[in-house]
Amino acid sequence: MTDHAASNGNRMAIIGAGSVGSSIAFACLMRSVVSELLINDLDKKVCEGQVLDLQDAAFISSTKVRVGSPKDCGQADIIVITAGARQRPGETRDELVQRNEDILKSVLGGLQPIKPSAILILVANPVNILTCMAQKLSGLPPNQVIGTGTFLDSIRFRGAMKERLHVSETSIHGPWRQAVGGKPLLSFEEIKTLDTTKEAENVARKAYKIIDLKGATSFGIAAVVSELALCITLNKLSVIPLSTYCDRFKACLSFPVSLGSNGVQRIVYPEMSQEEIALVESSAEITRQACAKYL
Numbered sequence: 001m002t003d004h005a006a007s008n009g010n011r012m013a014i015i016g017a018g019s020v021g022s023s024i025a026f027a028c029l030m031r032s033v034v035s036e037l038l039i040n041d042l043d044k045k046v047c048e049g050q051v052l053d054l055q056d057a058a059f060i061s062s063t064k065v066r067v068g069s070p071k072d073c074g075q076a077d078i079i080v081i082t083a084g085a086r087q088r089p090g091e092t093r094d095e096l097v098q099r100n101e102d103i104l105k106s107v108l109g110g111l112q113p114i115k116p117s118a119i120l121i122l123v124a125n126p127v128n129i130l131t132c133m134a135q136k137l138s139g140l141p142p143n144q145v146i147g148t149g150t151f152l153d154s155i156r157f158r159g160a161m162k163e164r165l166h167v168s169e170t171s172i173h174g175p176w177r178q179a180v181g182g183k184p185l186l187s188f189e190e191i192k193t194l195d196t197t198k199e200a201e202n203v204a205r206k207a208y209k210i211i212d213l214k215g216a217t218s219f220g221i222a223a224v225v226s227e228l229a230l231c232i233t234l235n236k237l238s239v240i241p242l243s244t245y246c247d248r249f250k251a252c253l254s255f256p257v258s259l260g261s262n263g264v265q266r267i268v269y270p271e272m273s274q275e276e277i278a279l280v281e282s283s284a285e286i287t288r289q290a291c292a293k294y295l
């Protein structure tokens, strides 16, 4: 099925038309993932400018684009929230929490009543915490509220491995203990000689490197969200690492999930060592503490 065939009848709303929101809109437009794209931003001037610019690109798409009011956006099938304070150079994700919590609260309030079958995608950071907050405040079932999680990090990892192994990103199922064509990644000669800690750090640092160089990241996350939208509209049930509520750890964390028209269908927990489980538990505890006021 072509990307074009996915668009039939679906409507997507993007809240926040800054670097990330406008790039997501452009990626979704180019892939015709929905029939109609609504864009909303507190800054009405910027929002109108982005819509007019996107409309110029729509001649090679089957998607129509327009400005949407918060209420219109609340009735979309897929609602993407990018409205948020941008991460400043050197700022940690946690320092963004308070600024972005206030914005999210006001965005969710404006969208109400949200279409009961809508899938809400959180992009603004820190994504696990905002996903937890949106699960509590949106009124939607938790499986319909997801965050982009570590999908982009996983794409970056696969991109780095592609360079080493000369195989397509889509044939690499990371991280380390996973496989390429059924062969464990760590058993490849090219990988055995790698400093895996350094390689993992490079992947984790890439967002900061881009922010240092150009002030923000936008294209990678745009491609990621267009892919999530396709999974939803086509009910693909692809397994992707996303932020979701993990009953096992009692927190919103990024784990591989199958994603379809109803949102998260199942969580696929990988085999984990005791050391890895302890690391996840400690992340879960930090996330739980940050979310405690919403539980």
Ligand SMILES: NC(=O)c1ccc[n+]([C@@H]2O[C@H](COP(=O)([O-])OP(=O)(O)OC[C@H]3O[C@@H](n4cnc5c(N)ncnc54)[C@H](O)[C@@H]3O)[C@@H](O)[C@H]2O)c1
Pocket (backbone or CB within 6 Å): 015, 016, 017, 018, 019, 020, 021, 040, 041, 042, 043, 046, 082, 083, 084, 085, 086, 087, 100, 103, 106, 107, 122, 123, 124, 125, 127, 148, 149, 152, 216, 217, 218, 221
């Ligand atoms: N999940 C990821 O991998 C990922 C990647 C890149 C960026 N981000 C995050 O995405 C967010 C946005 O980044 P950006 O570079 O687009 O920032 P930006 O400053 O360019 O855009 C944010 C936009 O949100 C708008 N906005 C603020 N409050 C609003 C409200 N209440 N209603 C509607 N619009 C509102 C602003 O007017 C602005 O246009 C940040 O939190 C950033 O950290 C996440």
